[in-house]
Amino acid sequence: MANPVLIEVTRGDRVESIHRGAFAIVDADGATVASLGDIETPVYPRSSLKPVQALPLVESGAADAFGIGGEELALACASHSGEPMHTERVTAWLKRIACTEHDLACGAHPSRYEPVADAMIKRSEKPTRIFNNCSGKHTGFLSVARHWDVATAGYEKHDHPVQRAVAEALGELSGLGPDMPWGIDGCTAPNFALPLKAFALALAKMAAPEKLPSVRAAAVKRLTQAMMDHPELVSGTGRTCAILMRAAKGKAAVKTGAEGFFAGIVPGRGYGVAIKIDDGAGRASDTAMAVLMAKLGLLDADGEAGRLVRAPVVNTVGTIVGERRPAEALARVNL
Amino acid sequence: MANPVLIEVTRGDRVESIHRGAFAIVDADGATVASLGDIETPVYPRSSLKPVQALPLVESGAADAFGIGGEELALACASHSGEPMHTERVTAWLKRIACTEHDLACGAHPSRYEPVADAMIKRSEKPTRIFNNCSGKHTGFLSVARHWDVATAGYEKHDHPVQRAVAEALGELSGLGPDMPWGIDGCTAPNFALPLKAFALALAKMAAPEKLPSVRAAAVKRLTQAMMDHPELVSGTGRTCAILMRAAKGKAAVKTGAEGFFAGIVPGRGYGVAIKIDDGAGRASDTAMAVLMAKLGLLDADGEAGRLVRAPVVNTVGTIVGERRPAEALARVNL
Numbered sequence: 316m317a318n319p320v321l322i323e324v325t326r327g328d329r330v331e332s333i334h335r336g337a338f339a340i341v342d343a344d345g346a347t348v349a350s351l352g353d354i355e356t357p358v359y360p361r362s363s364l365k366p367v368q369a370l371p372l373v374e375s376g377a378a379d380a381f382g383i384g385g386e387e388l389a390l391a392c393a394s395h396s397g398e399p400m401h402t403e404r405v406t407a408w409l410k411r412i413a414c415t416e417h418d419l420a421c422g423a424h425p426s427r428y429e430p431v432a433d434a435m436i437k438r439s440e441k442p443t444r445i446f447n448n449c450s451g452k453h454t455g456f457l458s459v460a461r462h463w464d465v466a467t468a469g470y471e472k473h474d475h476p477v478q479r480a481v482a483e484a485l486g487e488l489s490g491l492g493p494d495m496p497w498g499i500d501g502c503t504a505p506n507f508a509l510p511l512k513a514f515a516l517a518l519a520k521m522a523a524p525e526k527l528p529s530v531r532a533a534a535v536k537r538l539t540q541a542m543m544d545h546p547e548l549v550s551g552t553g554r555t556c557a558i559l560m561r562a563a564k565g566k567a568a569v570k571t572g573a574e575g576f577f578a579g580i581v582p583g584r585g586y587g588v589a590i591k592i593d594d595g596a597g598r599a600s601d602t603a604m605a606v607l608m609a610k611l612g613l614l615d616a617d618g619e620a621g622r623l624v625r626a627p628v629v630n631t632v633g634t635i636v637g638e639r640r641p642a643e644a645l646a647r648v649n650l
Numbered sequence: 651m652a653n654p655v656l657i658e659v660t661r662g663d664r665v666e667s668i669h670r671g672a673f674a675i676v677d678a679d680g681a682t683v684a685s686l687g688d689i690e691t692p693v694y695p696r697s698s699l700k701p702v703q704a705l706p707l708v709e710s711g712a713a714d715a716f717g718i719g720g721e722e723l724a725l726a727c728a729s730h731s732g733e734p735m736h737t738e739r740v741t742a743w744l745k746r747i748a749c750t751e752h753d754l755a756c757g758a759h760p761s762r763y764e765p766v767a768d769a770m771i772k773r774s775e776k777p778t779r780i781f782n783n784c785s786g787k788h789t790g791f792l793s794v795a796r797h798w799d800v801a802t803a804g805y806e807k808h809d810h811p812v813q814r815a816v817a818e819a820l821g822e823l824s825g826l827g828p829d830m831p832w833g834i835d836g837c838t839a840p841n842f843a844l845p846l847k848a849f850a851l852a853l854a855k856m857a858a859p860e861k862l863p864s865v866r867a868a869a870v871k872r873l874t875q876a877m878m879d880h881p882e883l884v885s886g887t888g889r890t891c892a893i894l895m896r897a898a899k900g901k902a903a904v905k906t907g908a909e910g911f912f913a914g915i916v917p918g919r920g921y922g923v924a925i926k927i928d929d930g931a932g933r934a935s936d937t938a939m940a941v942l943m944a945k946l947g948l949l950d951a952d953g954e955a956g957r958l959v960r961a962p963v964v965n966t967v968g969t970i971v972g973e974r975r976p977a978e979a980l981a982r983v984n985l
Contacts, residue, residue, distance in 0.1 A: 317652035317670070326833035327833025331909055334929050335652070335928075357664070420967070421966055436772060437772050447966060498661035498663075498972065499969060502966060508664055575667065593670075594928075631782060631838070636833060
């Protein structure tokens with residue numbers, strides 16, 4: 316059966332495009348607080364997995380051994396825009412673990428922050444791998460490898476100890492065990508596929524650290540706090556994660572993923588939120604997360620975050636010609 | 651009922667994202683040759699409407715009066731990339747009708763061809779409205795206004811004589827009459843909503859000019875031939891329309907539209923093809939058009955066009971991590 320329409324995009328007085336998808340809000344005991352659509356078929360969280368992929372960095376002791384603080388932990392969970400605040404910190408962190416950009420397995424791509432990208436074009440400067448939006452995550456992986464004194468080369472392989480530690484952590488939090496199906500992410504790291512409901516449970520467990528063993532509890536608290544303390548380091552200037560976390564004022568840590576994924580950790584409520592848009596559209600997962608956060612009372616409907624809930628569609632001369640908004644099924648959800 | 655899945659995008663051995671949609675292939679008598687999904691609900695063709703929007707330019711006699719040849723007619727049907735081959739011709743054409751870029755109602759945006767966009771960033775040069783991908787269409791509108799000696803200001807308004815002529819032409823070809831619902835396009839011009847089946851019929855009538863009154867027959871022949879003669883002027887270097895029209899070697903004129911639309915005129919068969927992806931994804935309409943053209947025997951499965959039928963998904967280091975391909979419902983279509 317088709318997933319329900321979560322988001323619609325209008326032009327004039329008609330709906331022009333629709334986005335189907337599913338979401339699950341789950342508590343730390345595994346109870347589904349709310350959901351729409353198929354939450355049982357495994358899907359890839361993509362970069363929404365980063366807060367879990369960063370767990371070994373803290374749990375292994377690597378973060379403490381290398382003096383890695385909240386800013387770096389936020390970067391380990393980030394899909395960053397390659398602004399100086401990101402690249403300078405990743406560069407310094409790599410140096411601290413005796414690595415360079417050449418140790419990063421992720422490929423180079425231009426900064427996603429236009430002023431930086433344009434300035435680099437003007438200087439005929441090619442982006443390094445440090446500009447990859449995942450360079451913080453990869454530097455976290457390298458830190459664990461260094462701390463364990465295992466090979467750094469191949470740290471992105473599915474059977475490397477660092478990736479096995481990620482699989483163990485995700486398998487424990489989701490209840491699925493470490494042998495989940497997987498594919499290769501845009502940055503070369505393994506990405507694990509799991510049901511929305513199971514991933515939302517993993518996020519809920521990160522939202523309720525008091526129920527976790529002490530080492531894990533300490534790790535998820537540090538990571539979640541780091542994300543909420545440094546919203547722009549997790550994303551970038553003007554990006555959706557930054558807007559939503561600023562608006563939530565410490566009540567939620569949220570993280571986008573490619574192909575229409577969005578994850579949320581809501582510590583005050585002990586909830587995990589996982590959204591997947593069927594067609595992979597980020598514009599739809601952005602609005603869906605804003606809508607669910609508004610319904611959860613996590614953000615003010617005014618300001619930038621509110622404009623994600625009902626987003627104007629603007630043409631090349633600035634005329635509002637339509638809007639992106641929750642469709643009926645999502646609008647009707649009671650939380 | 652939900653439209654069928656037309657395109658799927660895989661990662662590893664799993665489908666990561668899906669694109670639902672509908673298409674209609676119709677002949678000039680209105681018979682549906684093949685279809686999937688809802689072809690009765692009105693949808694916006696967006697820039698796929700341009701070959702119809704260019705009809706008044708030829709039918710009014712404006713094209714002949716201003717000595718407008720095949721290259722300019724291709725540009726009138728274009729969503730161009732703002733390469734010199736496009737901007738220089740539009741600039742010269744505007745001059746010929748005693749207009750300037752300030753008469754264009756469309757907004758400015760950067761060239762979509764990276765080498766040009768990057769070179770302009772290096773020179774700190776802002777794009778003019780001539781770089782708008784629709785500037786050829788708008789120059790066509792202005793040419794008609796000049797030829798009719800009516801106001802050029804406001805030529806983009808729904809009730810301006812030029813837009814009424816577009817609505818009349820579309821209303822006649824589709825059989826729906828001129829009073830279709832409409833919205834404002836990205837470039838400020840009206841865009842009319844009509845069922846996929848009706849739009850495919852309009853395209854089929856353009857594919858079978860021998861059944862049309864002589865003035866219209868001559869106009870559609872000139873426009874279709876202009877598109878097929880100048881694939882890069884209709885789109886740009888490396889763009890999907892150019893790849894597909896080059897591969898079709900004069901057997902089809904095709905035109906993308908925003909929000910997952912794609913239109914095809916197949917003169918040898920007298921067919922019109924109209925595709926709308928529900929969620930607006932261009933990656934899916936690109937592949938769907940390539941698949942249908944391959945099934946119609948219009949292109950070779952080798953080369954660039956074939957790589958649109960089954961397109962590799964490549965990550966930041968160049969590894970193939972999945973593919974974009976026709977889903978079962980589309981793969982099973984017999985033509």
